[in-house]
Amino acid sequence: MRARHAFPLRRRLAVAGVLGLGLGTTLAACGSSSDDDAGADGGSLRVTTLGLCNEVVYWAQEKGLFADHGVDVELVKSTGGAAALTALQSGDIDLAFANPFSTMIAIDQGLDLKWIATAYETTSVEADAANAMVVAKDAGITDAAGLNGKTIGVNEVGGINQIASSQWMKLKGGDPSSVKFVALPFNELASAVASGKVAAAQVPAQNVDPELGLVSLGDPYVVAGEGSNLVFAGYVATGKEAKDKEKELKAFQDALIETNEAFNDPANDDERFKLASAQCKQDAAVLKTLPENIYEARVDTGALERMGEILVGQDRLDDPPSPEDFVPSYVTTK
Template structure:
């Protein structure tokens, strides 16, 4: 029996969350056809994700049967960010979760016994067209990263990889990033927040980067790529005490999923239409990220150093324990 959580992003700006982070969270819909033969032998596994382009491989892998092949009966639940997913994994509601790398470093910094178990998504490294960007109105007066100083900038959560990357890029441009006011706005609401002057600029990821430019907003910086061309943006993680056999099965299924997704962009775009309400024309134009199967430790160490500099981390993590 195969399960998949297909949740909607209404009109690209309103996220409808049916997954949640407490123990009575509803599971996603069963995409199988009843009690199929052998389903009793599958291990039920719930994974918390954000419904964006970054997580397409796990949906692809579920659809392709890679998790069933490894003996996993997969349920996908959604949340707005790693700040909600991390506690759900720690509490045991989810066996695995998806989060940006810096949120996981912060969790480890706070003493949570977690570890990254699979690579997930990385920047394309293209500073002229990447999958994550800061966008603003054409008449905002913000033409370069330095112009973000003193402005209000939104992200789906604060104190994580997005504002750290932006701060680094702004400081590299010779401005003072400490004067930026970062506020939390979910990705689906960010375009409207900019258009309505609730914020001066917004950090968004695909499909919202393309949706923003289609709506007439302009890109200020592709901050991930500008920060580091090999930046690992997010990872799948679990408690350090996760069952070793289950971990091996999950890692094997994720490797197949990531490899397939990276080699089949059309399949990625198609499946994104099943868990987002994204206009097909937008899906055809979005910039897909890279889906690596291994971590780039150097970029992670660079991110951690920046996070320490900006007070997001007290100390750089022990990557020998945090990475697989």
């Protein structure tokens, strides 16, 4: 496990869209490697992106790191994990940006999927929280039990945020089976709590807006991890592609590992936030102030095992797939 001091506290940008199995189905090509000769001596990959501010693929592409590792990457805009996994199965793309919970559930349902690289991990320290369970300040709700029988907003019913929120309630003395989860767009969750439409919502930490009168009961991911990091999102291939494109997929992960080194060097902050600003049309100065998830391309198999156990504990799976079965041997792990 990496030493905690290697990552400054603010390097935990909450991903503005979490990848599940119930989102839209739109895909559109949005770019290719910045080096026209990329992949001339190697292969190519079509990889989905949500266009989020902090997707490390943009730095790797802009800096020519994919080309340096001998792979040509074309980024394909997706509306979410469902679209990506659908395109993956149809052969329209080679790598889908997805989350481990949805991936393991899909594997259990019969899909042949392989985890190739991680994009982000969650923190295990509440002070570094990148996510939050928010309630109205004047609602009189001070803990998980106070949400029993109420309605909680998440970005997607059955997705990673609902699973983490349910685990948070269970471990904090609440009863997730008594809660009604409803799906709302990310940009509507905080206002839904403020207006009383829902009693609480699982949101990125930066959405804890004092002007809306919201307070956080804690980061569900920190609690669900029980002192350890969890894997938040990453890249998934089909079993066939994982075998047929081993060289390209290994090169893809290696390029992301190199990107992580750049991201975690404060000397690159101005440049990386400027690039992020251009990608997601948000002010770079504001982006610098937001909490961040941990950038990590190596695959934490222990975290994947813990997440499988969470799915079993919530009766979502009887026998979760083992990382030994869905993480190829050539993938760099930690």
